[in-house]
Amino acid sequence: MRSSLKFNIGFLSFLMVVITYITTIVLSEKKIIDGSNLLDISNFIFLLVLFLIALIYTSIIAKSIIFPIKKIEKSMRNVAAGKILETKHLKNYSNITEITDFIDAYSDMMQIIRKNNFDLNSQQSKTEIILEHMADGVVAFSVSKQVVHMNKSSMRLLNISNLDDTFDKIVTRLRMNIDFDKVMYLPNYKSIEERITVGDNVLNLVFVPFYSERLIPMGVIVVVRNVTENVKLDNIRKEFVANVSHELKTPLTSIKGYSETIISGDLTSDEIVKFSKVINQEANRMDRLVTDLLQLSRFDYKKVSWKKMMFSLDELALNICEKMKYSASQKNHTLECVITVSPPKVYADRDAIEQVIVNILSNSIKYTPNDGIIKLFVGSVNNNAYVKVVDNGIGIPSKDLQRIFERFYRVDKARSREMGGTGLGLAIVKEIIDGNNGTVEIKSEVNQGTEVVITLPTKMEVKM
Ligand SMILES: Nc1ncnc2c1ncn2[C@@H]1O[C@H](COP(=O)(O)OP(=O)(O)O)[C@@H](O)[C@H]1O
Ligand SMILES: [Mg+2]
Structure with a gap:
């Protein structure tokens, strides 16, 4: 049966008052009747029983209060040590309302802590998983410059291990000149960026301080990003612009020179025809270059819509051979077309594949x-x-x-130009073959010859 602490203490006080009262009365009565101060045996036993009742009652109440408090204390210490104990059973240790209410409140609190702990843990493991699987590297340093977190990407990118456990060790190894304190006390939202090369990779390192809730600097975080591809693309872009300018400048200079000579007026009609032919040749070269560039630009912007169909590759190849016979004969070459096995029809853009074969043959x-x-x-x-x-x-x-399919890449620029090449033929071949799900391979040996093989699918692609 449950009773309140107030009631129990009241009852205990009442018991003590009764005992005191009875003792006083008995003692004073004895003094009046026979002048002795002694209790007779029956009164003594009665008082003793009352005392015993009071004693047992007190110990029960004390147990009901102290035992659960002890248990709660133990549970609190466990929580502090990171463990969480069940609190339901504590209720059985007391039948005093205030104590059971206290246990109830404690249980509720524990439940909330347990939930918060769970949320915190899952949040933490989520963050850890994200950090571990990030392509970017992340390294966190404490105020004492010790590594407090280092994800796999950072170890891989910076080529560091667990042994590199301080800011100074890592920075020295990377041959960088970064002052930890300078980063720690950077103004809000500011960071320091550095670009370094580790092995074949170009890395961008961003150093930022991190703060406590009260905005006290707690350490430094370094975010490492691999920018090798971006740098490469940037270089390709710069190289491309330089190449285009150069390729256009050369014929333009000729056109300008020859046209100025014609304008100067003191030329024979034969010379004028000769110079005009050169101008025409150079203009044609510029035209080819711009046509090739426009085609590549359409590939880049995915503006090409392939007109794919089933067609006979042997028929197309024989056709092209016929067309190219003339230009081969100009250099007295023997051009032979052999159908080893008549292949099944291929599925591709016929005109584009024609361009591929023409480019390869003309090379x-x-x-x-x-x-x-x-x-x-x-x-x-x-x-x-x-x-x-x-x-x-x-x-x-x-x-x-390995670089032959790059735009403007030529083994011998002068020779290519002399032959009327733009340096874009094989780049266009690669784009077309990729767009038609084929493959292209090139094998060659200096002064021996070259072999180019393209393959094309013979089945229609299934669109998902
Ligand atoms: N069959 C070949 N034999 C020797 N070199 C070749 C052959 N095909 C291509 N090349 C080399 O590859 C380079 C790139 O070819 P391509 O992209 O067609 O440009 P272009 O023919 O306009 O120079 C050529 O400049 C040449 O150096
Ligand atoms: Mg070519």
Whole structure:
């Protein structure tokens, strides 16, 4: 049965008053009747029983109060040590209303702490997972410059390990000149950015201080971003602009020079025709260049809509060979077209593939000295159709092979220009082949010859 602490203490006080009262009365009565101060045995036993009742009652109440308080104290210490104990059973230790209310309040509080702890833990593990799987590196340092967090990306990018456990060690290893205190006391929302090279990577490091709730600096965070690709793209862009300007400037200079000479007026009509022809040639070259550039720009902006269809690759190849016979004969080349196996029809943009084969064949014609042998094979392998163009020309050095599909990349710029090349032919080939789900490979040996193979799918792609 549950009773209140007030009632129990009241009852206990009442019991004590009764005992005192009875004792006083008994003692004074005895004094009046027989003048003795002694209690007789029956009164003594009665008082003793009353005392015992009071004693037992007190110990029960004390137990009901002290025991649960002790348990709660233990539970609090456990919470402080990071453990959380069940509190439900504490209710059984007391039948005093105030104490059970107190236990109830404590249980409610524990429940909230447990929930908050759970939320905090899941938040923490979420943050940890995000940090661990981020492509960017993150390193956090405490005020004493010790590493307090280092994710995998930062270790990989900065090439550091757990042994590099202080700001100074890491900064020294990266040969950087960054003052920790300067970062710590940066004005709000300011950061220090540094760009460094580690191995093959160009890294951007951002140093920022982090603060406590009361805006006291707590340490420094470094965010590491791999900007190698951006730098590469930036360089390609700059190189591209320089190349375009240069390629346009050369014919323009000729056109300007020859036209000024014609305008000066003291030329024979034969000279005028000769100079006009040069002007026309240079204008044609500029036209080719701008046409190629516009085509590449359409690829870049995904403005090309492929007109894909099933068509016969052998038929197309034979057709092109016929058309190219004339330009091959100009250099006295033998141009042979061989259909090894008649391949199944291919699924691609016919006109674009025609451009690919023409570009490859005209390279062979251009870069093979007179009297060369150029062969074109059509066949099929692993359900794919292929076209292989083999020549016995000047070949390409192996160091240039991997860059040969880059825009404006040429082994010998002067020779390419002399042949009327723009340096964009193979870049266009690559774009078209990629857009038509094919592959292109090039093998070559200097002074032996070059072999270019393209493959194309023979099945319609299934759109998801
Ligand atoms: N069959 C080949 N034999 C030798 N070199 C070649 C051959 N095909 C391509 N090349 C080299 O690759 C470079 C790039 O080719 P391409 O992009 O078609 O440009 P272009 O022909 O306008 O110079 C050429 O300048 C040349 O150096
Ligand atoms: Mg070319």
